[in-house]
Amino acid sequence: MATRHNPKKPDGYDPIVLTRTTERTVVKGNMRKYGRLSRPLRFYGGITSAQEVGCNLRCKFCFSDKPVRRPHSTGQFYTPQEVFDQLTKAATKYGHTLISASASEGTLGRQHLFELLTLVDKSDFVYVLETNGITLGHDPDFANELSKFKNLHVRVSIKGTNEYEYNQLTGAVSESYNLPFKALKYLMDANVSCNVCLMISFSKQEDIEKAEARLAAIRPGLLKSLEKEHITLFPKVAKRLSNEKLKPRTVRHRGKIIKLKKEESYD
Numbered sequence: 001m002a003t004r005h006n007p008k009k010p011d012g013y014d015p016i017v018l019t020r021t022t023e024r025t026v027v028k029g030n031m032r033k034y035g036r037l038s039r040p041l042r043f044y045g046g047i048t049s050a051q052e053v054g055c056n057l058r059c060k061f062c063f064s065d066k067p068v069r070r071p072h073s074t075g076q077f078y079t080p081q082e083v084f085d086q087l088t089k090a091a092t093k094y095g096h097t098l099i100s101a102s103a104s105e106g107t108l109g110r111q112h113l114f115e116l117l118t119l120v121d122k123s124d125f126v127y128v129l130e131t132n133g134i135t136l137g138h139d140p141d142f143a144n145e146l147s148k149f150k151n152l153h154v155r156v157s158i159k160g161t162n163e164y165e166y167n168q169l170t171g172a173v174s175e176s177y178n179l180p181f182k183a184l185k186y187l188m189d190a191n192v193s194c195n196v197c198l199m200i201s202f203s204k205q206e207d208i209e210k211a212e213a214r215l216a217a218i219r220p221g222l223l224k225s226l227e228k229e230h231i232t233l234f235p236k237v238a239k240r241l242s243n244e245k246l247k248p249r250t251v252r253h254r255g256k257i258i259k260l261k262k263e264e265s266y267d
């Protein structure tokens with residue numbers, strides 16, 4: 001008797017499926033949900049950023065609570081024009097040339113994003129697209145579409161230094177760890193301005209080096225603009241990590257990187 005193929009049981013949720021279900025909640029026509037339309041942030045020497053609602057990962061260290069975990073009851077829908085108008089008004093007031101949306105996943109709702117980028121392209125502002133690279137790695141055409149916009153920079157944020165760590169930190173199926181690496185390749189092949197950010201708070205030095213080697217294999221230049229990210233232990237983050245028994249090795253505190261004591265770390 002023939003035995004049925006028994007595929008390996010997934011070790012987490014599928015972030016592509018979560019992309020689709022989240023989009024049903026936070027995207028309506030060309031509108032996307034936002035919590036707030038503009039606030040000044042200190043990154044990149046000053047940037048005006050909207051607070052989006054809706055993400056396709058559930059990182060346990062994420063500082064963005066309700067926009068990620070309660071998209072149904074958070075925020076309101078806005079058109080690209082409304083978002084652009086508010087961002088430009090606030091950026092002009094603060095003297096910023098960079099605008100963005102943050103605190104969730106920036107690639108949900110492509111129509112909204114493309115219409116927003118079309119407006120940005122007619123201005124002197126540069127839009128920083130913050131993404132975890134899941135959707136961009138899943139669909140090579142996405143990077144080609146983005147290459148049509150000139151006032152755009154994409155920041156791809158990778159959650160951990162290997163599949164195991166990523167699965168522990170996000171709860172997503174291990175193999176989806178490869179998607180942001182694919183995203184970087186597609187973006188670079190399409191000549192889209194981009195850089196990479198690597199979450200290393202939970203990582204051993206040898207694993208950081210392996211992840212760097214993997215990035216260098218895509219394009220050595222990626223290491224020049226690599227940002228190494230450390231978590232900030234906001235009370236909700238600390239509680240979530242403690243519930244999950246996840247202990248960071250390093251944290252950011254008042255702008256400084258603090259190495260936690262040996263007994264507080266994994267070793």
Ligand code: SF4
Pocket residue numbers: 055056057058059061062063064068103104105132
């Ligand atoms: S990808 Fe970013 S916004 Fe989404 S859960 Fe992770 S840290 Fe939060």
